[in-house]
Amino acid sequence: MTFSDLGIEPDMVEALATKGIFEPFPIQEQTIPLALGGQDIIGQAKTGTGKTFGFGLPLIQRLGLHPEPGVKALVVVPTRELCVQVTEDLELAASNRDVTIVSIYGGKAYEGQIEQLKAGAQIVVGTPGRLLDLASQRLLSLANVEVMVLDEADKMLDLGFLSDIEKLFAQTKPTRHTMLFSATMPGPIVALARRFMTRPIHIRASDPDEGLTQANIKHIVYRAHALDKDEVVGRILQAEGRGKTVIFTRTKRAAAKLVEELNDRGFNAAAVHGDLNQEQRERAMAAFKAGKKDILIATDVAARGIDVNDVTHVINHTVPDDHDTYLHRAGRTGRAGKTGIAVTFVDWADMHKWALINRALEMGIPEPVETYSSSPHLYTDLDIPEGSKGRLKATPIPKVEKEASRPPRERERTRTRSNGSGGSGGSGGERRERTERAERPAGENATTSGEGGAAKRRRRRRRSGGSGTASEASGNGAAAE
Template sequence: MNNNFKKYKLDKEILSSLNSLNYNIPTRVQNEVIPILLNKEDIIVKSKTGSGKTASFAIPICEKININDNTVQGLIVVPTRELALQVKEEISSIGRLKKIRCIAIFGKQPIKDQISQLKQRVHIVVATPGRIIDHIGRKTINIEGLKFFIIDEADKMLNKGFAEDMETILNRLPRECVKGLFSATIDDNISEVCSKYMTNPKYVDINQDEVNNFKKQIIEKYIKVNEDNRYEVLKKIIYNECPNSVVIFANKKDAVRDLHEKMKKDKFLVGQLHGDMSQDKRLFTIKDFKEYKFNILVSTDVASRGIHIDDISLVINYQVPKDKENYIHRIGRTGRYNKFGKAITLVSENEEKYLNEIEEYTNSKLDEIKELDDQKVKRGKIEFKVKEKELLNTGKEKNKDKKTNLEVTRIYLNAGKKKKIRVIDIVGALSNIEGINNEDIGVIEVQELCSYVDLLNNKGSKFLKKHREINIKKKLVKVRKDNKL
């Protein structure tokens, strides 16, 4: 295994997971952060989106988890449900072969189901602030054994909206708990929190060191519009740039809905994302976008933080964000992991003051697009329609062959707590099957009506070929591959 993460002397299971996830060379932020957290030191990290921040704290936390201790040892607090689920997925992927169990808990999700999950074997919890405070108050989570506490998107989490909640959580943490703050932008107002709750924190500023590379990775431009021609200019930009995929940001839900409707009428392959959508609908939208079922996503700032999609070639600010920090997070959806991207902002006369604030904040001037070549736009329209068809076909092929972790198969069982199935019952049933032993059984999650099991060491395919159902507690339980992994 030729993997540069070996230098951190990680568990073989963690290294194997990283290898199967194609994490072979640490990013700059990972190189800086992993040794500090492995050494159990507090840390403040400023690093742009798409730099590998999540793995930089997920890897050392997974490394330090004591798998035989079933208490919660890591807590990561994030501002949104979408980000909670994405961080949870990354941690689960890294810790899967070590049999680390990570769950996400957030609002608008039945608290009864969360309490049930927390009663099971859980090592790491990713949560939104309000819901974790609720569980701490109910004593349905025990954080006395917490080894790591991470605040992701710290600029958002420590502003007025979340500050009181964060103080409540920080005051409950055990003294020896390692604390980390991570964000693309960190303001001066967090210094008081750091001095009050952190012990000699190390400060890592990747943005400062890599500002020139960041500018090279993302080409930033703007074009002047008025309200009458804003939509027509948007279409011309899309055809002029002919991107593989594009995220278009608007400031309000109504603007997203209106723009989505217009683009659908014009036969674009487009989806929408905003806060009025149900959680399931939002998650399916992100999943469909990742799987090339459409190649244009229109969104509010709900997608500006933590939506990890690696191949976005263009970001368009249909409206200038009024919060200058949101501009950084929006354009950070492109140019990820050393790839190149472009961000174009549509600016009306009334929005020029916001553009000026952004330029002052980023300490750089955006280039203006003076005019668009009509001939190039016409050619681009034809090319873009062809590209849409090609991308849809590419997506089908990619998803057909997709393998998230070559050693793991996630199995779905159509029985859970309602049929009085417990983790120990599933372990016993699987251990009695020829060719499977305890080392092959990974994380098990028992829900009300169903259960999920990670089968390790390439045992899943063979198991599924031989078995469509198994006997658990004298009940025949159907099994199949869970395609969500």
Template sequence: MFSQFALHERLLKAVAELKFVEPTPVQAAAIPLALQGRDLRVTAQTGSGKTAAFVLPILHRLIGPAKVRVSIKTLILLPTRELAQQTLKEVERFSQFTFIKSGLITGGEDFKVQAAMLRKVPDILIGTPGRMIEQLNAGNLDLKEVEVLVLDEADRMLDMGFADDVQRLVAECVNRQQTMLFSATTGGSTLRDMVAKVLNNPEHLQVNNVSDLNATTRQQIVTADHNVHKEQILNWLLANETYQKAIVFTNTRAAADRIYGRLVAQDYKAFVLHGEKDQKDRKLAIDRLKAGGVKILVATDVAARGLDVDGLDMVINFDMPRSGDEYVHRIGRTGRAGNDGLAISLICHGDWNLMSSIERYLKQSFERRTIKEVKGTYTGPKKVKASGKAVGVKKKKVDAKGDKKKAGAKSPTKRKITNRPKTDNLSLVSKDGMAPLKRRKPEAPAAE
């Protein structure tokens, strides 16, 4: 029960109103430490309730009587607009019985409207690094009184090239008293460097190992001969699988637009989401998917994090993601909160090694699936013997002279030469069996 935590009664009232009963493992592990003011580095499964794990302690810290706001007290940084918007909604839901106000700063929104909001000084500021830096450079943002800093999905922010922006914003929070970093993956060396720089004697909480993630999601691969064959498999899956809502992931915006166009031409209720879409279209795509106005969202990795949609029970990787972490986030859109999900990856010969490396990273073996209606010829690389030679490759024969010949190959025809003594060591054909050698004059017989 949430009542086990020393949370303010107004927050417990909000939790009860939202019908939250049992805290998730990440909430049970992180909330008590966060309430103590500890710096945290938390790794937990996507969809496990990480947002509430840092929002509730922050609200407990800020709660109090209504008063004039003179400074921003909490900064929450996130990699994408969609994740920032979802986090804002969570903050507003949990703070509904308090006087705490929050604000949102992301790209795609009116810059002057955001500046006006900043002049009202929200208690909690949520946003993406790029637009935060723009407001900072314009002199509209003051972070010197920030007490709590949260970096959510920090590994993704670094992957997107926000490392310098994040470091600058962290440096602006000169009086911060607590820093928390949450993510669904462990990240790489760049993230470890950031943890060392921004966290002070942190408590490390790894609620799930990577291999334990998405336990309720079936993970399958279907092999394909080429991209046109992939589209045929995709059409079959969307027409024959049982699902409420689905996301089709691609690696490029051009591929997303192409697939979206073909689905719409086949009268599918679909929408497309990627970084080139303006904020209005991006919001419309997500809202229509959540409301059930569309069943299929075609998207790049901009939708791989923070997107929480009820009834989303199938993810199709038209393109295999470029890393194990991105794969975890993509399939984490389904199978959330203990519900069943299905993740299917379409694999051409160029995707096989990447797929295998992700299997090794996750310490899992994906289910191999064959769809007889759209079966192709490619089924994966040829098996390899213990000797390291591929099965089915013919060995080369070696004759008595040490010349290598392919099995079954005919010897090159020798040209007949008249008036010439026979010699055992004279060859009229080069070793490669292609070009004739230059004739040699016969040697004079040796004197008796």
């Protein structure tokens, strides 16, 4: 089946073909015909199976070739990264149409987004907070929205956006066409659908005999020691056929530490986490997509927006908190029908979390094998060349360590030469001072050395022979000698 068979108009079929997209995925086959007819839809499919075009193509086609200026369609997403990704996909599909799409999300200046809205953008893709912010300032009107989409709705519930979504729905007309898409569909999402949708059809695009995890992803789980993880990661990154790799950490601090460690080991890594500003996050994502960086370290906030088809490996540096998070992390690989590998490290203290994930996803791995960087099965499981180490280049020795490793006499000769060069550390006054200390008796050196010793001797020289007590005079004489 082709997109033309589903009723998609030729200009969009041609636009998709320029990127090598010719055949629809199952979720697209099932949702596009219904969406073109205006049917409210709850679409559920695994991550990386084409949900964006499942709602995007009907949305753009229903607006027409030359829609009038003003917001006619609204797509709400939970994260900034996903906002950028969905916008890029919709821009591709609408590249042969007179349609303008604008991304509305926080972390960037208002001015550019407001200018695009005033210029008459017809499709808005945005995060709830910034959308409501602009709406409250009357810079964004949702009164004429004809199509509204919630993408990754389950994540919006996790992030506490339910009340914001309700406010956005309240600003649109009841007759709008509504579509809701997600990989997982918890109870609150179904309840939300009943409140704001009109007789929605729930579509699940999956094989009834298929497990919850994607069949084209190989899942490997290791019980690993925290101090050995980075070395294990370094060896996995040298596996045969490894392409782009996403590594997930639990915290922002762990992501920042790991990107520094991997770069020090000679790998080409970038990071995306909440401590970076929006420009830094977008720059890292762009470098990863363009192949300038082949390793992306991310926290879960970015998991929904990493849509890169050539990711071959996903590594969970720490076990996810629940099975839904695991599915979304692992779903960064094996996209668009390709194969992938998901490796998960389970700390001893997190075995209870893994037990729940294993049971919920029916993975059949109740006891992950204990694994170290030297374990033979690590090499065979992941096709790592024999003898590979977790480092591509040697760690440079700091200058202080190099100096300390040299023989004492050589260090002293170097200091003597540098002091005689006339620099700030080798003035003639300091050389004279060392000579005076060498010539004085040991006891006197003890009393006059240290901070302030030179100042005392200078005061003694300034005193006349008749000043002070006899003992001071005798001391001055000794100093003059």
